[in-house]
Amino acid sequence: MKLTGAQAFLKCLEEHGVEVIFGYPGGALIDVYDELMKNDKIHHVLTRHEQAAVHAADAYGRIKGEVGVALVTSGPGATNAVTGIASAYLDSIPLIVFTGQVPTKLIGNDAFQEVDIVGITRPITKHNYLVKDADELVPIIREAFHLAKTGRPGPILIDMPKDVLTTRITYPELKPISMRTYKPTYEPHPGQVEKACQAMLKAKRPVIYAGGGVILSDSNEGLTELARRLNIPVTMTLMGLGGFPGTDPLSMGMLGMHGTYFANMAVANCDLLIAVGARFDDRVTGRIDAFAPHAEIIHIDIDPSSISKNVRVDIPIVADCKNALGAINAWFARSTEFNAKECMEKNRPWHEQIREWQNMHPLGYVEETDIIKPQFVIQKLHELTGGDAIITTEVGQHQMWTAQFYHFNKPRQFATSGGLGVMGYGFPAAIGAQMAAPDKIVIDIAGDGSIQMNIQELATCRQEKLPVKVAILNNGYLGMVRQWQELFYNKQYSSTVMEVAPDFVKVAEAYGAVGLRATKPSEVEPVIREALKINNTVFMDFVIAREEGVYPMVPAGKATTEMLLV
Amino acid sequence: MKHTISVLLQNKPGVLSRVTGLFSGRGFNIESLSVAQTLEQDVSCLTLVTSGEDTIIEQITKQLHKLIDVIKVTDMCEHDNVEREMALIRVKAEAHTRAEVLRIIDIFRGKVIDVGPKSYVVEVTGKASKLQAVIDILRPIGIQEIVRSGTIAMTRSHKL
Numbered sequence: 001m002k003l004t005g006a007q008a009f010l011k012c013l014e015e016h017g018v019e020v021i022f023g024y025p026g027g028a029l030i031d032v033y034d035e036l037m038k039n040d041k042i043h044h045v046l047t048r049h050e051q052a053a054v055h056a057a058d059a060y061g062r063i064k065g066e067v068g069v070a071l072v073t074s075g076p077g078a079t080n081a082v083t084g085i086a087s088a089y090l091d092s093i094p095l096i097v098f099t100g101q102v103p104t105k106l107i108g109n110d111a112f113q114e115v116d117i118v119g120i121t122r123p124i125t126k127h128n129y130l131v132k133d134a135d136e137l138v139p140i141i142r143e144a145f146h147l148a149k150t151g152r153p154g155p156i157l158i159d160m161p162k163d164v165l166t167t168r169i170t171y172p173e174l175k176p177i178s179m180r181t182y183k184p185t186y187e188p189h190p191g192q193v194e195k196a197c198q199a200m201l202k203a204k205r206p207v208i209y210a211g212g213g214v215i216l217s218d219s220n221e222g223l224t225e226l227a228r229r230l231n232i233p234v235t236m237t238l239m240g241l242g243g244f245p246g247t248d249p250l251s252m253g254m255l256g257m258h259g260t261y262f263a264n265m266a267v268a269n270c271d272l273l274i275a276v277g278a279r280f281d282d283r284v285t286g287r288i289d290a291f292a293p294h295a296e297i298i299h300i301d302i303d304p305s306s307i308s309k310n311v312r313v314d315i316p317i318v319a320d321c322k323n324a325l326g327a328i329n330a331w332f333a334r335s336t337e338f339n340a341k342e343c344m345e346k347n348r349p350w351h352e353q354i355r356e357w358q359n360m361h362p363l364g365y366v367e368e369t370d371i372i373k374p375q376f377v378i379q380k381l382h383e384l385t386g387g388d389a390i391i392t393t394e395v396g397q398h399q400m401w402t403a404q405f406y407h408f409n410k411p412r413q414f415a416t417s418g419g420l421g422v423m424g425y426g427f428p429a430a431i432g433a434q435m436a437a438p439d440k441i442v443i444d445i446a447g448d449g450s451i452q453m454n455i456q457e458l459a460t461c462r463q464e465k466l467p468v469k470v471a472i473l474n475n476g477y478l479g480m481v482r483q484w485q486e487l488f489y490n491k492q493y494s495s496t497v498m499e500v501a502p503d504f505v506k507v508a509e510a511y512g513a514v515g516l517r518a519t520k521p522s523e524v525e526p527v528i529r530e531a532l533k534i535n536n537t538v539f540m541d542f543v544i545a546r547e548e549g550v551y552p553m554v555p556a557g558k559a560t561t562e563m564l565l566v
Numbered sequence: 567m568k569h570t571i572s573v574l575l576q577n578k579p580g581v582l583s584r585v586t587g588l589f590s591g592r593g594f595n596i597e598s599l600s601v602a603q604t605l606e607q608d609v610s611c612l613t614l615v616t617s618g619e620d621t622i623i624e625q626i627t628k629q630l631h632k633l634i635d636v637i638k639v640t641d642m643c644e645h646d647n648v649e650r651e652m653a654l655i656r657v658k659a660e661a662h663t664r665a666e667v668l669r670i671i672d673i674f675r676g677k678v679i680d681v682g683p684k685s686y687v688v689e690v691t692g693k694a695s696k697l698q699a700v701i702d703i704l705r706p707i708g709i710q711e712i713v714r715s716g717t718i719a720m721t722r723s724h725k726l
């Protein structure tokens with residue numbers, strides 16, 4: 001039986017177990033939408049902006065551990081998706097974005113709603129395709145799923161001209177994928193594993209620096225086993241949060257620009273740095289020559305180009321984190337040289353030193369009785385959700401306070417735009433997260449600036465009946481930029497004051513959602529409790545201390561030990 | 567330091583722009599570039615000359631490898647290899663200089679491939695340094711136009 005391209009497209013998504021897609025229709029995709037209406041296996045979530053569709057698919061994939069799928073039309077639909085694709089690219093998120101395209105014959109003709117989206121997204125996708133022949137559609141989709149989720153994951157874009165979607169084809173049989181040019185390395189080199197283990201045996205001041213790769217490869221258990229067996233303190237990047245339990249005594253929280261004092265001090269003074277699925281981002285390293293200057297560095301990463309990109313690595317291990325950690329744990333399990341008690345003894349002074357740093361400058365803030373502190377709101381959110389909610393964020397101060405004060409204990413519990421830092425990510429991401437985990441509490445921790453970048457998604461929430469909660473930390477500022485202006489630009493608050501802002505309670509109500517507000521510390525807990533009880537989308541507007549800053553802070557270009565503290 | 571890098575690619579539309587886009591996007595430079603089909607119809611060979619510190623060259627080869635359509639990347643500097651470039655030179659050739667031009671071209675094993683009433687087009691191949699030498703010597707006689715190809719390179723056959 002022959003199928004149209006549009007039918008084959010949906011059949012191929014089903015073949016890959018896709019249950020939910022996020023998108024927005026248009027002329028170039030009308031054939032697909034026509035088929036979608038008859039399809040009862042794939043649920044389409046109509047967002048109110050294509051950027052939101054891509055962010056939602058991104059977070060859906062992160063929370064579920066699957067490949068998210070977004071579908072947008074040609075021209076403006078495709079260009080609206082670009083920010084979402086770039087964000088997924090920088091965070092190595094598995095995602096497929098399907099774009100409609102003008103008919104093959106018109107390509108290159110400046111046709112109506114034509115853009116060269118393959119050209120535009122070349123540098124922000126892992127790979128992308130223009131389907132020129134309907135018979136190629138299914139093989140390309142299969143290859144795309146394979147590419148998106150294997151090796152270093154990333155977004156793939158498939159551009160589908162309208163005539164490809166209407167042409168009748170024979171649905172090709174499923175064949176194992178073999179790509180001549182693409183064979184990521186999963187297994188670690190045994191010699192490198194041996195070297196790494198020997199270095200760990202010798203180290204007196206070791207630190208584990210865990211990144212997003214731990215989450216992407218689901219290797220939190222292997223990481224936890226290693227840290228506990230060798231008694232190694234762990235710090236995580238923003239993307240690695242939840243890769244190791246945040247409340248574990250070995251956790252030092254996040255490192256880097258807004259990391260904890262003790263995590264940054266530990267990295268600066270360690271003799272062995274074990275980087276696991278992390279990419280030595282400049283927000284983490286600060287001034288590069290002052291980053292872990294005394295340490296031998298082990299780096300586990302599946303992407304060879306991540307290794308020694310910014311910081312010279314001594315013992316590279318190109319492999320999947322899970323396999324590499326498995327091999328290392330197995331080595332210690334059978335090693336006769338390793339003695340847990342001795343190891344404890346050897347590291348004791350190091351742990352004491354770290355505890356001292358922690359006591360000197362613990363993560364904290366000055367509490368007040370009449371004005372709401374943002375950190376307090378996050379602590380309350382943590383407490384009242386039992387630390388078990390799925391959290392998304394926008395970008396800004398509120399994002400950093402979330403990283404510092406919501407102690408993530410599990411992987412795939414947190415979705416944030418780390419590499420690109422997209423304001424407007426969190427709310428659509430919360431939609432994707434709630435679709436992925438309908439029974440969980442999902443909270444977008446937002447800023448008053450960021451939430452306005454995709455506030456229209458209230459309609460999507462309502463249409464899908466999603467009980468997403470949004471906690472707006474309302475400081476009336478583009479706070480993160482204002483903080484830089486305060487510290488480095490003579491308090492010239494140029495264009496960072498939100499002189500006009502909507503009444504967020506009324507905005508929520510206008511969409512049929514619920515709006516709540518807290519202006520005093522005593523109202524914080526009741527508002528959260530109330531919100532958690534409501535089976536509807538809720539905006540919580542927390543009017544917070546306007547000029548609260550995020551600390552510690554490593555000024556740009558400084559060493560990570562040169563932190564500004566509370 | 568200069569490096570000649572040889573890249574085997576799937577011969578598909580858009581592949582070349584993936585490579586050049588990578589270089590411009592990441593701030594790597596390309597001094598010369600040449601691409602054509604290999605023995606296998608669906609594989610092309612791209613040879614490029616770039617320069618940079620070792621860490622940059624390491625990133626360049628790793629990033630090239632990462633492109634899905636790239637089959638193989640070889641830094642020719644790590645191998646014993648032969649490299650060639652070609653130049654087409656339009657040089658003034660009037661009654662009193664014709665013989666001189668021919669003699670020079672002959673010394674460099676070049677060829678005259680087009681003859682006009684007042685000029686020759688000559689073809690010279692060799693290493694960049696040799697082409698430069700020809701150009702320097704012909705210049706006083708009067709070079710009207712030069713077109714040079716990028717470098718192409720091949721590893722030497724194994725000696726017995």
Ligand SMILES: Cc1cc2nc3c(=O)[nH]c(=O)nc-3n(C[C@H](O)[C@H](O)[C@H](O)COP(=O)(O)OP(=O)(O)OC[C@H]3O[C@@H](n4cnc5c(N)ncnc54)[C@H](O)[C@@H]3O)c2cc1C
Nearest residue numbers: 211212213217237238239256257258279302321418419421
């Ligand atoms: C306002 C703002 C402030 C920020 N401040 C900080 C800060 O203070 N501290 C901080 O840490 N970040 C901060 N960030 C985030 C920062 O920009 C980076 O996004 C983040 O540090 C990168 O995290 P990562 O190194 O874990 O890499 P990721 O981007 O998560 O990359 C993952 C790495 O793991 C590898 N990998 C992927 N899959 C596998 C696998 N299966 N096996 C092995 N390896 C794999 C990849 O190749 C890659 O190298 C901030 C962001 C914003 C927007």
Ligand SMILES: Cc1ncc(C[n+]2csc(CCOP(=O)(O)OP(=O)(O)O)c2C)c(N)n1
Nearest residue numbers: 396397398421423447448449450478479480
């Ligand atoms: C799309 C986009 N535009 C601009 C920025 C630059 N930027 C980073 S943080 C920030 C301020 C965010 O303000 P708000 O959402 O109110 O959060 P706050 O810092 O006040 O918590 C800005 C403008 C960005 N990250 N993303």
Ligand SMILES: [Mg+2]
Nearest residue numbers: 447448477479
């Ligand atoms: Mg704000």
